[in-house]
Amino acid sequence: MALQETMKALSNPVRREILMMLKTGAQPAGDIAQHFELSQATISAHLSLLKHADLIREQKYKNYIYYELNLSVFEEATLWLKGFTNEK
Amino acid sequence: MALQETMKALSNPVRREILMMLKTGAQPAGDIAQHFELSQATISAHLSLLKHADLIREQKYKNYIYYELNLSVFEEATLWLKGFTNEK
DNA sequence: CATCTATTTAGGATTTTAACGAAATAGGTT
DNA sequence: AACCTATTTCGTTAAAATCCTAAATAGATG
Numbered sequence: 001m002a003l004q005e006t007m008k009a010l011s012n013p014v015r016r017e018i019l020m021m022l023k024t025g026a027q028p029a030g031d032i033a034q035h036f037e038l039s040q041a042t043i044s045a046h047l048s049l050l051k052h053a054d055l056i057r058e059q060k061y062k063n064y065i066y067y068e069l070n071l072s073v074f075e076e077a078t079l080w081l082k083g084f085t086n087e088k
Numbered sequence: 089m090a091l092q093e094t095m096k097a098l099s100n101p102v103r104r105e106i107l108m109m110l111k112t113g114a115q116p117a118g119d120i121a122q123h124f125e126l127s128q129a130t131i132s133a134h135l136s137l138l139k140h141a142d143l144i145r146e147q148k149y150k151n152y153i154y155y156e157l158n159l160s161v162f163e164e165a166t167l168w169l170k171g172f173t174n175e176k
Numbered sequence: 177c178a179t180c181t182a183t184t185t186a187g188g189a190t191t192t193t194a195a196c197g198a199a200a201t202a203g204g205t206t
Numbered sequence: 207a208a209c210c211t212a213t214t215t216c217g218t219t220a221a222a223a224t225c226c227t228a229a230a231t232a233g234a235t236g
Contacts, residue, residue: 116213118213128213129215131213132214151213
């Protein structure tokens with residue numbers, strides 16, 4: 001998919017921290033927001049951008065929206081980067 | 089070093105294209121600029137940012153400033169990304 | 177169905193980024 | 207020293223990103 005979207009999404013520290021939070025498993029938007037001193041609305045916008053970049057997926061359960069990593073796009077980005085160090 | 093600088097630098101398509109141009113070896117700033125329909129000043133600013141992110145190094149020779157990749161920082165970024173897909 | 181809770185959307189202020197042309201600098205070369 | 211040539215720095219402008227508060231939406235629950 002679009003490397004541009006991926007890289008743009010990864011360029012922001014808040015979004016990277018969100019991704020790291022999701023390493024251990026899916027979490028609802030509210031829980032994610034509580035880890036930051038930022039408004040819920042701001043975190044929601046970051047989540048939306050990560051979703052558009054396809055780095056995360058959402059999954060509804062009860063009253064919550066759980067977000068989780070979508071690893072395939074990470075693999076693409078990793079490959080792009082490895083292209084610099086691997087080849088002779 | 090600072091992952092923030094690295095990711096910020098990689099988030100821009102012009103800068104990524106510059107990096108790809110340097111895969112095949114060092115090139116002077118002027119040659120790099122010629123591959124884009126952007127002013128020399130703009131490319132110079134991109135090169136400066138890449139240099140601050142430590143993704144490239146400069147090397148003076150005759151009248152030119154040659155830029156070349158600095159692979160160690162690519163490795164750090166690759167490791168960070170692989171941290172998402174590798175671990176269980 | 178009325179209400180509560182979780183989350184997003186809208187609108188707006190502030191900061192950052194990307195670009196340009198023009199001027200400045202830094203080295204070579206004559 | 208004077209002059210090229212390559213590159214950067216300066217000053218400015220326009221567009222995009224980030225954040226906030228307040229209002230809207232969407233589901234679950236009583």
